[in-house]
Amino acid sequence: MCGIVGLYCKSPELEPLLGERLSAMLVQMDDRGPDSAGVAVYRDPAPDGFTKLTLYSAAPSFDWLSLGVEVTSTRARHAVVLVEGDPDEAEARIRQRHPDLRVMSAGHAIEIYKEVGRPSAFAETFDLADFRGTHGLGHTRMATESRVTTEGSHPFSAGDDLCLVHNGSLSNHNRLRTHLRRKGMEFQTDNDTEVAAAYLTWRLREGASLEQALEGCLDDLDGFYTFLVGTADGFAVLRDPIACKPAVLAETDDWVAMASEYRAIAVLPGAADAQIWEPEPSVVYAWEKALV
């Protein structure tokens, strides 16, 4: 099953409330994905010349200050740090020195937090309601294709400030993973969504626009999917041509929201008067600062 939520603040007055709203949406999708939960939040861009990384330590007692970089915040086993250099350099440096740490996200504004367990417990442990930000997305997982682990939870990083959450299952992920490994992509799990995220990363590196990379999914991915992709400036939605995995979009003057079900949108003030529709199959929907 799995549940997806996303919220984009059109009105800056909403930004201090992003976490509170996103948390309320995520908890509504608790029973669609009781195995694990995760969010990506976009906020507080790193200064020029620096990359913001979200790191995860399987060991609960890791001393983040021992990294020798600026630690801007810690939550549960996650820490947000600022590292000099572009995202690729920053990520490579941390991986080389600390192979035991996982890099959850790399970019300028993105932060990714995810953990196994019920989404309602996740919202509390990570104090989701406390997050300010311009936009965020979340996922509740009911595992089908691979084990229930922190690494197998969504969102998956898909490159600089990009991430992917997925409801569905892909059937050609093994073959595609082999293909992408030959292109130099690295994988941390045997999860199908990680392959879709790596596919997007690879296409973008090859020069495709986000829209082109998403449209490529229609040809190159076999299986069921509703995707929500977080970008530095907004988010994008794509459903496979059969479209059996649900999605609802809603928009008011103040926000754009996406969710697996309307009940996750119903918790937002203004939902009753929002424009509400179901995204068409095989059509890319995108919101960015420049467009709204």
Added chain:
Amino acid sequence: MTRVATATEVVDLAACSLRELNQRLHDVAGDHPEPRHWRVVNPNGTHAVACGLDAPVEVEIAGHVGYYCAGMNQRATVRVHGNAGTGVAENMMSGVVVVDGNASQSAGATGRGGLLVVHGDAGARCGISMKGVDIVVRGSIGHLSAFMAQRGTLVVCGDAGEALGDSIYETHIYVRGEVAGLGADCVEKQLRDHHVAELRALLDSAGVRDVEPSSFRRYGSARQLYNFRIDNAGAY
């Protein structure tokens, strides 16, 4: 016989559980249910609202509902003043279900009787495996609608998506707008006078008065797929 005006029973889903609402609606079974008129407020996308009713009650739902609203309906009239999620009026047996807004996928799936009216659009798989229900959609419908349809009537005032009527058995399909594509064994057929009469009666029942019955095109089964044919023996 004198008619007694009855009050409307209001149930607030923000204060009352879904199970309690549905149980109360089941408890008024019989030919003369009391209360007869119900109004459900604050549905907020809840699933399975007003499911399994079996009495001539009238239920109005003030807002959007989740999955399987009015599923398995018998005799009741259920009106959603909003949108409906997946599988509205799934497997309905009789009665009337009306959605004022849009319906998601699988509206009226496997329905055996009664009338489903969607005043907005219906998503993919509308009327999938329908077995006798009549469905009237004021707007358009998505892909794979009336897949394996067996009996009943599907009326679409707007357009139809890809693979309409794929693997159809026997169902009357009427579409006024464009059809993106017909599924296997679904073909266009001549619209005769008795079809226009059938359409007029259905549009009247659905309260759709601004659409001319003769402006539809008719689609149905070519009967090549589900009849045994000795020429196709190798393919079975």
